[in-house]
Amino acid sequence: MPVGATWGTSPGVRPLLLVTLMSCVASAQSFELERLSLNAGARETWLAQTGDGLEAMHLRVSLLGHYEHRPLVLTADGVEVGAVVGSRWTAQLVGAFGLHEYLELGLLLPVVLFQSGDDLRAYGRARLMPTALGAPWLSLRSALLRQGGQMPIDLAISLHLGLPFGDSIAFTKDPGLGFSFAPKLGVGHSFGVVRLGAEAGVLIRETETLSAAGEEIGSQFSGALVLSTSGLPVHAELAGRVTVPFTTLPASVEVLAALRYTFAQQFEVSLLGGPGIGKTPGTPAFRVLAGFSWTPYFSRK
Numbered sequence: 029m030p031v032g033a034t035w036g037t038s039p040g041v042r043p044l045l046l047v048t049l050m051s052c053v054a055s056a057q058s059f060e061l062e063r064l065s066l067n068a069g070a071r072e073t074w075l076a077q078t079g080d081g082l083e084a085m086h087l088r089v090s091l092l093g094h095y096e097h098r099p100l101v102l103t104a105d106g107v108e109v110g111a112v113v114g115s116r117w118t119a120q121l122v123g124a125f126g127l128h129e130y131l132e133l134g135l136l137l138p139v140v141l142f143q144s145g146d147d148l149r150a151y152g153r154a155r156l157m158p159t160a161l162g163a164p165w166l167s168l169r170s171a172l173l174r175q176g177g178q179m180p181i182d183l184a185i186s187l188h189l190g191l192p193f194g195d196s197i198a199f200t201k202d203p204g205l206g207f208s209f210a211p212k213l214g215v216g217h218s219f220g221v222v223r224l225g226a227e228a229g230v231l232i233r234e235t236e237t238l239s240a241a242g243e244e245i246g247s248q249f250s251g252a253l254v255l256s257t258s259g260l261p262v263h264a265e266l267a268g269r270v271t272v273p274f275t276t277l278p279a280s281v282e283v284l285a286a287l288r289y290t291f292a293q294q295f296e297v298s299l300l301g302g303p304g305i306g307k308t309p310g311t312p313a314f315r316v317l318a319g320f321s322w323t324p325y326f327s328r329k
Contacts, residue, residue: 058196058203059236059245060163061099061113063271063310064282065188065210066092068124068134068167070321072182074286074300075267076252078216078225079182081171082126085325092298092319094118094138099304099312100199102148110146112153113199116312117141118162120319130171134186138162140198160198163206164191175218182216182225190233203246204234218258227252235275245309248273263288265300271308280306282315296321 067073069088072080082088100113121137138161145156169186173179192206202208212229228251235246249272256265265286272279284302291297301316 058201058206059199059309060190060194060202060208060233061116061199061310062118062138062162063231063250063308064094064315065165065250066120066122066136068122068136069126069132069169070124072216072218072223072258073225073254073256073265073267074288074298075265075269075284076225076227076254077169077184077186077212077214078223078227078254078256079171079173079175079184079214080216080225081130081132081169081184082124084126084129086126086323087325088122088124088321088323090120090122090298090319090321092120092122092317094120094315094317096312096315099310099315100145101307102151102153104151109151110148112145112148113143113156114145116143120317124167129174132167132169132171134165134167134169134188136165136167138164138200140200143198154197157195157198160195160200161193162200163194163202163208165189166191175216180217182214182218184214186212186214188212202233203236208233216254221257221259223254223256223258225254225256227254244275245273245277246275248275248308261290263290271306271311273308277309278307280304280308280311282311284315294323294325296323 067077069082096116098111101111102109119139124134126132140160165188167188171184173183175182188210190208194200209232214227216225230249232247235244237244252267252269254267257263267284269282282304286300288298299318303314304311
């Protein structure tokens with residue numbers, strides 16, 4: 029739904045410029061643009077938590093490069109006038125450790141290596157800060173059920189805390205104090221070498237007013253369905269992810285695929301990516317990730 033913004037050119041009379049919701053987002057003071065949340069442990073899937081968690085005393089450390097194309101655009105009168113963030117290159121250090129068969133700790137440290145956008149100063153948008161620290165995330169996951177024996181499914185709940193160490197000018201810090209909280213529930217079932225899983229969660233953060241018309245960015249629901257292979261050297265995933273803001277901002281969908289190859293038992297290379305559909309802030313036209321993981325095992329002895 030369009031909202032109005034005025035631009036002064038003469039005393040007393042100002043032409044009305046209709047600007048879409050994304051235009052309002054472009055003028056926001058502070059919010060974390062990145063909305064993709066990888067599964068730190070990734071025992072079964074990268075693209076969602078499906079009740080899976082690392083085994084006890086297992087560590088997984090991953091370094092991924094991440095490219096997003098046009099995750100934040102500006103439109104006027106229904107016509108796109110430019111990209112506030114046209115391209116974004118990020119490095120993500122992801123770690124998880126299985127304290128117990130039913131308990132896993134996780135950490136995500138993102139760094140924006142470079143980002144750029146169009147010159148939109150005529151629309152009141154300052155130039156984009158090219159590099160910045162992203163918002164780190166801490167996570168704690170508890171496995172409620174493990175498939176096997178009399179248990180038909182994997183079921184886990186996880187709690188994620190976003191810390192306020194990003195930069196508001198670079199779209200790497202959430203509104204207010206900058207903290208965010210995301211509880212998630214994941215469920216999965218393996219049918220031999222095929223696995224079906226689902227994730228549902230909410231992102232809770234302070235609300236930022238985007239315009240005089242009252243448009244806001246704030247908390248939102250996220251969900252995912254994942255079909256993947258399990259227990260094979262070459263691991264494949266296909267996921268559909270949906271984001272539904274609790275404000276009047278529009279919903280969006282991403283379709284993502286992943287390939288993972290394990291070698292020498294402890295090492296893995298990954299390639300992920302896919303298109304985004306919709307105008308929710310942080311939903312790019314497409315994204316691509318590639319990286320390397322190391323999963324050593326530490327004995328209790």
